[in-house]
Amino acid sequence: MNERRAKTFVIILALPALLLPAACLLYILFKGVPALDWAMLFGSSEAADAFGSVTTLWPQIAGSLLLMLGACLLAAPVALGGTLFYALTASARQRQGLLGMMHLLVGIPPIVYGLCGLIVLVHLLHWGISLLTGMVILAVIILPMLLLNSVNAIARIPSEKTEAARALGLSHGQLIRRVWLPAAWPALITGLLLGMARALSETAPILFTATVFSGVAWPDSLFSPVTSLQTHIFYLAQEGANAQSVDIAWASAVILVALVTALSFSASALRKVRMH
Amino acid sequence: MNTQKKAASPPDMRSTVPQPAIKPEREPGLKVSGLSLELGDAPILRDISFSLPDRGISILIGPSGAGKSTLLRCLNLLHQSWQGDLRIMGQDVRAWTGGEDALRRTVGLIAQKPALFPCSIAQNVVFGLGKKARKQVSGERIEQVLRQAALWDEVKGRLSEAASTLSVGQQQRLCIARALALEPAMLLLDEPTASLDPRSKQCIETSLRQMAEQMPVLCVTHDIEQAKRLGGQIIFMCDGRLIESGDSDDFFTRPERIESREFLRWSVCDCG
Numbered sequence: 001m002n003e004r005r006a007k008t009f010v011i012i013l014a015l016p017a018l019l020l021p022a023a024c025l026l027y028i029l030f031k032g033v034p035a036l037d038w039a040m041l042f043g044s045s046e047a048a049d050a051f052g053s054v055t056t057l058w059p060q061i062a063g064s065l066l067l068m069l070g071a072c073l074l075a076a077p078v079a080l081g082g083t084l085f086y087a088l089t090a091s092a093r094q095r096q097g098l099l100g101m102m103h104l105l106v107g108i109p110p111i112v113y114g115l116c117g118l119i120v121l122v123h124l125l126h127w128g129i130s131l132l133t134g135m136v137i138l139a140v141i142i143l144p145m146l147l148l149n150s151v152n153a154i155a156r157i158p159s160e161k162t163e164a165a166r167a168l169g170l171s172h173g174q175l176i177r178r179v180w181l182p183a184a185w186p187a188l189i190t191g192l193l194l195g196m197a198r199a200l201s202e203t204a205p206i207l208f209t210a211t212v213f214s215g216v217a218w219p220d221s222l223f224s225p226v227t228s229l230q231t232h233i234f235y236l237a238q239e240g241a242n243a244q245s246v247d248i249a250w251a252s253a254v255i256l257v258a259l260v261t262a263l264s265f266s267a268s269a270l271r272k273v274r275m276h
Numbered sequence: 277m278n279t280q281k282k283a284a285s286p287p288d289m290r291s292t293v294p295q296p297a298i299k300p301e302r303e304p305g306l307k308v309s310g311l312s313l314e315l316g317d318a319p320i321l322r323d324i325s326f327s328l329p330d331r332g333i334s335i336l337i338g339p340s341g342a343g344k345s346t347l348l349r350c351l352n353l354l355h356q357s358w359q360g361d362l363r364i365m366g367q368d369v370r371a372w373t374g375g376e377d378a379l380r381r382t383v384g385l386i387a388q389k390p391a392l393f394p395c396s397i398a399q400n401v402v403f404g405l406g407k408k409a410r411k412q413v414s415g416e417r418i419e420q421v422l423r424q425a426a427l428w429d430e431v432k433g434r435l436s437e438a439a440s441t442l443s444v445g446q447q448q449r450l451c452i453a454r455a456l457a458l459e460p461a462m463l464l465l466d467e468p469t470a471s472l473d474p475r476s477k478q479c480i481e482t483s484l485r486q487m488a489e490q491m492p493v494l495c496v497t498h499d500i501e502q503a504k505r506l507g508g509q510i511i512f513m514c515d516g517r518l519i520e521s522g523d524s525d526d527f528f529t530r531p532e533r534i535e536s537r538e539f540l541r542w543s544v545c546d547c548g
């Protein structure tokens with residue numbers, strides 16, 4: 001009896017965790033899917049009217065993906081380097097320092113990074129509101145996440161294995177290639193996918209450093225501004241009176257959610273690979 | 277600088293070319309002088325000195341936590357922060373020709389806890405070899421080292437199966453085979469028979485004796501009977517210090533130090 005009551009109590013507590021996201025997702029699909037159509041995804045951007053209510057979304061999709069890929073390309077090598085430093089050469093004190101720093105950085109609100117980016121990259125370095133600025137800011141945001149993840153992945157490899165490989169005379173490079181990577185790659189890729197999802201959903205820090213509302217289809221260079229799905233939703237949602245722009249906002253939301261969900265699902269599929 | 281190092285290189289036990297100039301008969305296989313180690317500010321090994329002849333079995337015994345495994349790791353340079361002097365076949369290990377990786381291949385270390393890699397049994401045997409050597413290694417060679425490790429009969433039909441399917445005792449013997457595949461010039465074994473049945477124990481002991489005809493073999497064991505059977509030199513450690521070392525018969529019949537007597541008293545009780 002007592003146990004059953006406890007079970008009911010736990011279920012009541014857990015229900016919102018299940019129902020709220022499900023309801024949100026359903027509502028987004030309900031509103032967004034009818035607003036989607038082929039022309040909106042891939043139509044020519046010249047149909048844009050003077051106020052920028054572009055009815056095609058591919059520039060936004062491209063912008064979001066470009067920002068995400070750039071951020072990962074910048075952050076992943078740094079995270080890998082940091083991980084190897086941590087695992088191979090760092091002293092106990094350096095390890096503590098590195099981890100402490102990363103935990104601190106994870107906790108800083110993204111908008112603060114946006115502000116720093118605005119001051120340093122946009123104004124001081126004269127990069128302007130640009131794709132590159134956005135990539136760098138997003139890279140800095142996902143870096144601590146990636147680094148903590150890969151350090152954990154390496155730390156989970158039993159030390160006996162590493163020691164056995166070293167005792168057999170494997171060099172650091174061989175140790176990494178033949179012992180660490182085969183054991184840790186699913187965790188490393190999982191971390192990267194989650195980092196990509198994070199870069200794809202971060203909005204505030206790129207709102208005033210990398211993106212504009214409209215007028216850009218495909219950026220000419222790293223120094224041109226872009227449009228992105230996440231900021232597009234923000235701009236359109238502010239024009240609440242205009243029924244069409246709200247529709248486009250919902251459509252953008254569906255695409256964004258689909259992209260992020262695809263990344264998260266691949267990540268959890270890989271986590272299962274790792275367990276077997 | 278480079279040529280100097282080469283000139284001082286130790287005799288390679290594997291090479292068939294005789295090197296009379298640097299192979300005096302009585303050069304100790306291993307000479308440890310004043311070795312001390314601190315880990316995280318705690319002294320683990322204190323001023324350890326001993327030497328091993330250039331062939332033959334030596335047994336390292338001592339209570340749990342004495343620092344036996346740590347000492348073996350120092351000899352193989354897995355711990356590098358030690359103070360003191362360590363010479364293998366007359367050469368300083370810190371200035372080893374080919375660097376620390378080459379030294380580790382020369383000094384085979386079989387750890388206390390077997391750790392296999394997630395691949396087949398045969399691939400584990402050759403794991404320490406270079407890429408080319410792994411491809412070219414012959415079935416006979418694999419059989420030879422597995423026989424030396426007293427494992428061949430149990431695995432001969434399943435060499436391509438995952439190594440993780442082996443029992444702990446079998447894994448331990450696979451680790452021995454893996455170290456032997458590198459043709460080491462010295463063997464350090466950390467309780468190699470800890471989880472073996474009496475028969476496999478005997479097999480391993482026989483192989484150890486065979487290998488000890490060509491190289492120094494240093495074996496840690498908690499099994500006093502085994503230590504007596506293997507004979508040779510006994511090195512007794514306690515609390516990070518080397519207490520006593522000498523001939524096996526002398527040590528077990530007339531231990532000099534009070535710590536040794538105390539330790540042996542308990543061992544006798546253990547054996548009933």
Ligand SMILES: Nc1ncnc2c1ncn2[C@@H]1O[C@H](COP(=O)(O)OP(=O)(O)OP(=O)(O)O)[C@@H](O)[C@H]1O
Binds near residue numbers: 388
């Ligand atoms: N990495 C380390 N950092 C700090 N202390 C350590 C480390 N490794 C070992 N020690 C300490 O060194 C001492 C000796 O350990 P070691 O493993 O060498 O003992 P042992 O003689 O092999 O014991 P056993 O017979 O149980 O295997 C122990 O007190 C242990 O706590």
Ligand SMILES: [Mg+2]
Binds near residue numbers: 344345346388466
């Ligand atoms: Mg030990």
